[in-house]
Amino acid sequence: xxxxxxxxxxxxxxxxxxxxxxxxxxxxxxxxxxxxxxxxxxxxxxxxxxxxxxxxxxxxxxxxxxxxxxxxxxxxxxxxxxxxxxxxxxxxxxxxxxxxxxxxxxxxxxxxxxxxxxxxxxxxxxxxxxxxxxxxxxxxxxxxxxxxxxxxxxxxxxxxxxxxxxxxxxxxxxxxxxxxxxxxxxxxxxxxxxxxxxxxxxxxxxxxxxxxxxxxxxxxxxxxxxxxxxxxxxxxxxxxxxxxxxxxxxxxxxxxxxxxxxxxxxxxxxxxxxxxxxxxxxxxxxxxxxxxxx
Amino acid sequence: xxxxxxxxxxxxxxxxxxxxxxxxxxxxxxxxxxxxxxxxxxxxxxxxxxxxxxxxxxxxxxxxxxxxxxxxxxxxxxxxxxxxxxxxxxxxxxxxxxxxxxxxxxxxxxxxxxxxxxxxxxxxxxxxxxxxxxxxxxxxxxxxxxxxxxxxxxxxxxxxxxxxxxxxxxxxxxxxxxxxxxxxxxxxxxxxxxxxxxxxxxxxxxxxxxxxxxxxxxxxxxxxxxxxxxxxxxxxxxxxxxxxxxxxxxxxxxxxxxxxxxxxxxxxxxxxxxxxxxxxxxxxxxx
Numbered sequence: 001x002x003x004x005x006x007x008x009x010x011x012x013x014x015x016x017x018x019x020x021x022x023x024x025x026x027x028x029x030x031x032x033x034x035x036x037x038x039x040x041x042x043x044x045x046x047x048x049x050x051x052x053x054x055x056x057x058x059x060x061x062x063x064x065x066x067x068x069x070x071x072x073x074x075x076x077x078x079x080x081x082x083x084x085x086x087x088x089x090x091x092x093x094x095x096x097x098x099x100x101x102x103x104x105x106x107x108x109x110x111x112x113x114x115x116x117x118x119x120x121x122x123x124x125x126x127x128x129x130x131x132x133x134x135x136x137x138x139x140x141x142x143x144x145x146x147x148x149x150x151x152x153x154x155x156x157x158x159x160x161x162x163x164x165x166x167x168x169x170x171x172x173x174x175x176x177x178x179x180x181x182x183x184x185x186x187x188x189x190x191x192x193x194x195x196x197x198x199x200x201x202x203x204x205x206x207x208x209x210x211x212x213x214x215x216x217x218x219x220x221x222x223x224x225x226x227x228x229x230x231x232x233x234x235x236x237x238x239x240x241x242x243x244x245x246x247x248x249x250x251x252x253x254x255x256x257x258x259x260x261x262x263x264x265x266x267x268x269x270x271x272x273x274x275x276x277x278x279x280x281x282x283x284x285x286x287x288x289x290x291x292x293x294x
Numbered sequence: 295x296x297x298x299x300x301x302x303x304x305x306x307x308x309x310x311x312x313x314x315x316x317x318x319x320x321x322x323x324x325x326x327x328x329x330x331x332x333x334x335x336x337x338x339x340x341x342x343x344x345x346x347x348x349x350x351x352x353x354x355x356x357x358x359x360x361x362x363x364x365x366x367x368x369x370x371x372x373x374x375x376x377x378x379x380x381x382x383x384x385x386x387x388x389x390x391x392x393x394x395x396x397x398x399x400x401x402x403x404x405x406x407x408x409x410x411x412x413x414x415x416x417x418x419x420x421x422x423x424x425x426x427x428x429x430x431x432x433x434x435x436x437x438x439x440x441x442x443x444x445x446x447x448x449x450x451x452x453x454x455x456x457x458x459x460x461x462x463x464x465x466x467x468x469x470x471x472x473x474x475x476x477x478x479x480x481x482x483x484x485x486x487x488x489x490x491x492x493x494x495x496x497x498x499x500x501x502x503x504x505x506x507x508x509x510x511x512x513x514x515x516x517x518x519x520x521x522x523x524x525x526x527x528x529x530x531x532x533x534x535x536x537x538x539x540x541x542x543x544x545x546x547x548x549x550x551x552x553x554x555x556x557x558x559x560x561x562x563x564x565x566x567x568x569x570x571x572x573x574x575x576x577x578x579x580x581x
Contacts, residue, residue, distance in 0.1 A: 009397075009401060011385060011386075012386035012452055013401070021404075023416075023419035023423035024416075024419045026422060026426070027415070030422065084315050102574075108327060110557055111553065112512075113510060114530055116330075118326075118341075118538065118543075119327060121342075122330070122341060122342055123329055128342060159322065162322075163323070167575055170572075171572055174572050212410070217410075217413070221414075223512060223531075240415075241418070253418055260415065
């Protein structure tokens with residue numbers, strides 16, 4: 001007789017059902033309700049999609065657009081900035097130093113998110129040292145005017161989520177391994193061709209992981225936009241938070257939270273579709289080449 | 295050999311640009327952290343304006359009861375949440391590795407969902423749910439601040455511990471446990487004497503990561519917290535409006551040191567268990 005080890009997962013199942021699935025189900029339920037009067041937070045005796053319509057009204061729609069813009073641009077910037085670093089760490093840097101180099105990415109990754117963002121508030125502040133330094137060098141005329149704008153939020157999110165891009169990319173590039181790249185070069189491909197036709201295709205799962213790991217939490221970001229964004233750099237996370245906080249409109253807040261998740265899933269689906277369409281011609285060609293070889 | 299290799303690797307200029315770019319990005323990654331550490335030694339009243347060098351901000355950790363309490367709440371919650379996540383996550387991880395089946399994919403799917411759901415959604419969902427449990431159903435334990443924080447912090451941590459423990463045990467085959475069973479050890483004894491020790495490095499790493507995650511948790515904490523049990527990050531968030539003082543930077547620096555120590559321990563534990571650098575990086579990036 002073996003011990004019923006399947007049963008060992010039951011506590012975690014129950015716990016997650018109770019404190020993850022049930023609360024989110026409740027939010028979905030609330031999103032079909034309404035706010036009854038000033039003192040109530042939610043009521044569900046009349047069900048409708050009105051809260052969704054309200055959440056998409058012009059007042060809030062701009063924030064949805066802004067979030068999507070910051071989300072996509074931020075993810076692309078993370079990939080463009082972090083990609084070369086991950087490649088350098090995994091391929092070019094001396095292997096004996098890699099542990100240290102990873103540890104150096106880990107430190108900011110595990111530094112308190114809020115504290116890191118506060119650091120940027122200090123740096124970007126008009127009275128800060130960067131402002132006086134740039135003015136002293138004559139780069140800008142007046143104090144820097146970045147804080148509490150969308151640009152500040154963009155700097156903040158790129159900074160905050162960059163390690164989440166670098167780490168999976170590093171793992172992916174490392175997995176490709178030296179032998180395959182050497183083989184590609186032995187067969188006459190130059191560095192760029194090896195990178196594009198061997199390294200990147202093999203590292204694709206890691207690249208996709210990195211993009212998702214950055215894009216999803218970035219879309220739901222609340223702290224960066226709160227600390228650096230002010231009124232101009234609003235994001236959905238803040239809208240949701242304010243409906244549950246000061247506005248005490250749980251029904252509308254719930255609809256916004258559900259919409260946030262839907263927007264994230266839709267964007268990923270669209271991006272996957274576009275990538276698939278782009279890859280079609282290449283796929284046919286590589287099949288052809290393989291066919292000829294055999 | 296090395297000659298041909300350097301020649302074949304193409305122009306060294308490209309490599310050099312890549313290296314310089316990486317150094318710039320590393321500087322970028324450390325910039326705000328250095329700024330905060332420096333601000334901890336600012337004798338002025340506001341964090342932003344540099345006045346002079348002083349150790350005074352660190353004294354707040356001892357002298358200001360509000361700050362001291364917030365840090366204590368964070369540490370206490372961190373320990374309880376980490377222990378809790380370690381137990382539930384380890385059990386789930388062992389079950390996934392040693393009793394594989396269709397259910398594992400469902401469970402992994404759930405864990406994936408837990409780890410990708412934006413924190414703000416968890417936060418706003420837990421708030422009404424805990425109010426419902428505590429007030430409508432009269433389960434008064436859910437009105438307790440520490441319980442609420444532990445519940446909020448446990449979700450993501452359970453997922454992390456489960457991943458890590460599963461990954462470790464999947465990598466080790468079950469022969470040892472089978473041998474133990476063949477030698478007539480009762481299942482509980484095999485579990486305690488063989489399976490658990492095998493999983494131990496992963497359990498420890500998961501525990502420490504959960505502790506750090508709990509120390510850092512801001513969004514969920516801000517929503518589920520009850521006044522009287524305000525954890526440190528929520529205190530910082532609330533002082534955004536009243537103006538940031540150097541003592542906030544000082545206490546954050548101390549908390550950062552604590553985080554780094556537990557991360558160094560994670561790396562040490564995993565290294566001793568025979569993980570490669572890449573495997574450690576994977577684990578510490580959250581599975």
